[in-house]
Amino acid sequence: MAKRFVAVLLAAMTWAVESQAQKPVYAHFIVGIVEGFTIDDWKTDIAQAQAIGIDGFALNCAPERIDNYTPKQLANAYQAAEELDFKVFISFDFAYWNTGDTADIIDIVGNYSSHPAQAYYSMSNNSHRFLNDGAIVSTFVGDSMDWNAVKNALPDQKITALPNIQDPAFLANAQTGLDGAFSWYAWPTDGGNSIIPGPMSTVWDDRFIENLAGRPYMAPVSPWFFTHFNSKNWVFICEDQPNLRWEQMLALKPALVEIVTWNDFGESHYISDGQPNHSDDGSGAWATGYPHAGFRTLWAPYITAYKSGADKPTVESDQLVYWYRTTPKDTVCTSDTLGPPNGIEYLADVVFVATMLTEPAELTVASGGNAPVTVTVDAGIVTTNFSMGVGQQSFSVSRNGAEILSGTSEKDIANSCETYNYNPYVGVLSA
Ligand SMILES: *[C@@H]1O[C@H](CO)[C@@H](O)[C@H](O)[C@H]1NC(C)=O
Ligand SMILES: *[C@@H]1O[C@H](CO)[C@@H](O)[C@H](O)[C@H]1NC(C)=O
Ligand SMILES: *[C@@H]1O[C@H](CO)[C@@H](O)[C@H](O)[C@H]1NC(C)=O
Ligand SMILES: *[C@@H]1O[C@H](CO)[C@@H](O)[C@H](O)[C@H]1NC(C)=O
Numbered sequence: 206m207a208k209r210f211v212a213v214l215l216a217a218m219t220w221a222v223e224s225q226a227q228k229p230v231y232a233h234f235i236v237g238i239v240e241g242f243t244i245d246d247w248k249t250d251i252a253q254a255q256a257i258g259i260d261g262f263a264l265n266c267a268p269e270r271i272d273n274y275t276p277k278q279l280a281n282a283y284q285a286a287e288e289l290d291f292k293v294f295i296s297f298d299f300a301y302w303n304t305g306d307t308a309d310i311i312d313i314v315g316n317y318s319s320h321p322a323q324a325y326y327s328m329s330n331n332s333h334r335f336l337n338d339g340a341i342v343s344t345f346v347g348d349s350m351d352w353n354a355v356k357n358a359l360p361d362q363k364i365t366a367l368p369n370i371q372d373p374a375f376l377a378n379a380q381t382g383l384d385g386a387f388s389w390y391a392w393p394t395d396g397g398n399s400i401i402p403g404p405m406s407t408v409w410d411d412r413f414i415e416n417l418a419g420r421p422y423m424a425p426v427s428p429w430f431f432t433h434f435n436s437k438n439w440v441f442i443c444e445d446q447p448n449l450r451w452e453q454m455l456a457l458k459p460a461l462v463e464i465v466t467w468n469d470f471g472e473s474h475y476i477s478d479g480q481p482n483h484s485d486d487g488s489g490a491w492a493t494g495y496p497h498a499g500f501r502t503l504w505a506p507y508i509t510a511y512k513s514g515a516d517k518p519t520v521e522s523d524q525l526v527y528w529y530r531t532t533p534k535d536t537v538c539t540s541d542t543l544g545p546p547n548g549i550e551y552l553a554d555v556v557f558v559a560t561m562l563t564e565p566a567e568l569t570v571a572s573g574g575n576a577p578v579t580v581t582v583d584a585g586i587v588t589t590n591f592s593m594g595v596g597q598q599s600f601s602v603s604r605n606g607a608e609i610l611s612g613t614s615e616k617d618i619a620n621s622c623e624t625y626n627y628n629p630y631v632g633v634l635s636a
Contacts (some may be wrong), residue, residue: 221534227327228460228512231423232467233296234262234478236282238483239468240274246482247285253477254291254467257505258512261292261324263343263463267301268309279313286322294324294340296369299347307351311358314342318362326365326384326421326461339365343387343423343463348375351380359601367423367461371396373409376416385421388413391450391465391474392430392441400548407453414459421460426450428500429625431546433475433491440545440627447500447528448559448588451507455516462511464504476500491626494616499631501527503559506586518586520561523609525568527600528629529556531618533593538622545625552627555590556598557616562587566604573597573618592632596622600634610636 232254239246254262264282266275279295286293295317297310317323318340325338342364344350352366365490370376370386390409393401413422431442439550443450454462468477470485478498503526506518531556532538538545556572560582571577573594580589595618601611616630 223636224606228458228514229260229292229324229327230258230462230464230508230511231261231263231292231294231324232259232464233469234264234282236264236266236275236278237272237298238470238486239278239480240272240484241482242278242281242534243286243482244281244288246480247281248289249267250467250477250480251285251289251291253501255289257501258508259464260468261286261294263296265296265298265345265466267298268306271301279317279500283317283320283322287320291322292324293322294342296343297350299350300345300471302344302347304347304350307354310350311355314340314355314364315359315362315543318342318359326367336411339363339384341365343368344368345389346371348372351381352384358383365421366455367421370413373412373416374414376420377418385423386413386417387423387458387463388425389465391425391427392443392446394441398437398439400439400441402549402551403444403446405443405446405450405453407457407530410453410457410459414457423461423463423474423476424454424457424459426454426462426466427465427474428476428497429473432471432488432628433493433543433546433625433627434471434487435543436481440541440549440552442548444553444555444629445557445588445590447503447557448507448586449524451504451511451518454511455507455518458511458514476504490624491628495626495628495630497631499528499633502526502633503561503586506561520563520585522561523563523566523602523607524561525600525602525610525634526559526561526631527556527614528631529593529598529618529632530554531616532622532626533595533618533620534627536622538625541622541624543625546627549627553590554593556593557588557590558600559586559588560602561585562602564604566602566609569601569603571597571599593618597607602634602636610634 471488510518573596575594598614
């Protein structure tokens with residue numbers, strides 16, 4: 206009798222905790238390209254993020270000795286966020302910081318951990334700080350950073366350290382004072398930057414969750430990866446990932462999600478608009494003229510579903526989002542000194558269409574010179590792919606014999622190029 210009472214009580218308590226879980230969605234923001242940002246520039250980006258339900262930015266930054274504007278831009282970000290009731294936290298980029306910077310890290314965390322725009326890890330909600338909630342701090346790499354040193358130096362301020370960890374097995378016995386972890390395995394890989402065929406799976410997420418043993422896991426969600434610098438020149442095989450990855454999140458229900466990224470144009474995983482005032486590190490060669498705003502359209506229902514614990518997104522109006530590379534993979538570019546990126550042999554020459562439908566309908570795609578193809582698609586979000594044809598890309602959706610939306614992309618697929626660009630062109634059509 207007593208045992209059964211305890212079991213029922215425990216079930217009720219578990220339900221209470223789960224039903225209050227806040228499920229925040231953050232987006233990784235590269236501060237290193239926004240030296241010239243004003244508070245208004247920050248507010249433009251914040252408003253775009255808020256429009257799809259993103260709760261805050263993880264402010265990826267380098268130390269002042271590398272980027273002398275880091276303190277100023279952190280201050281701008283926190284102020285803009287406060288004005289728009291958005292949340293931010295600092296993500297120390299350990300490509301530039303090291304454990305010898307602990308005193309500075311303590312200083313910065315201490316400066317911001319009580320700021321009104323600081324993001325807290327909370328089992329309740331974003332607007333109230335509860336007894337056990339800590340100010341979130343995170344990283345890119347920096348696995349060995351001692352967070353106990355930071356916590357001990359700030360005894361009056363609770364800190365929740367969710368650093369990026371590269372080897373999930375490290376989490377089982379970590380003595381670094383971490384409270385949870387963030388993974389950077391947002392694309393199919395065997396670890397490090399190894400390229401493997403897709404599709405994306407949750408094998409790394411599962412390893413994190415197992416080794417965290419109940420501590421919060423911040424899962425990465427990314428739409429793409431292509432980079433073409435002389436220091437790094439590869440693709441990850443993630444073409445169907447823009448919605449597949451969110452389907453995985455709805456099944457996995459991690460404690461937090463971090464979108465990777467908001468504005469990393471260099472690796473082609475941005476979802477922001479073009480950010481007119483960011484500085485161009487050379488990535489303009491593949492990012493300019495390649496909008497990704499359609500990924501935000503596609504993700505809004507997934508973010509809502511993730512937060513509510515739903516297994517499927519709810520679609521409220523008929524739309525479609527398409528994405529494709531603008532050259533077939535065998536096209537040889539004529540004036541590219543770097544050569545083709547590693548990994549392209551695994552890519553598929555297809556055009557992707559995610560239909561977002563309130564009722565089933567017929568989707569017709571005419572890709573370049575290929576004959577138009579019509580398929581029946583279900584309600585909800587469904588991704589279908591079509592053989593890529595060189596030329597114009599046209600899409601239409603009909604229901605009960607009547608066309609409900611249609612359009613032609615502003616960007617053609619071409620079979621000639623000067624430099625390699627495997628960043629997708631993303632578009633949206635609405636009824
Ligand atoms: C912390 O805040 C103080 C006071 O505003 C400021 O002087 C200092 O530069 C800040 N430290 C860092 C590392 O941002
Ligand atoms: C968050 O929790 C506090 C305390 O329970 C409550 O007063 C407030 O209305 C909640 N806010 C939201 C947005 O749910
Ligand atoms: C930032 O971009 C906007 C939009 O193009 C422009 O109006 C504004 O003047 C720019 N700000 C700066 C500081 O360049
Ligand atoms: C295209 O769709 C087919 C049929 O659903 C699927 O088997 C294939 O994996 C998809 N291709 C890519 C690259 O996602």
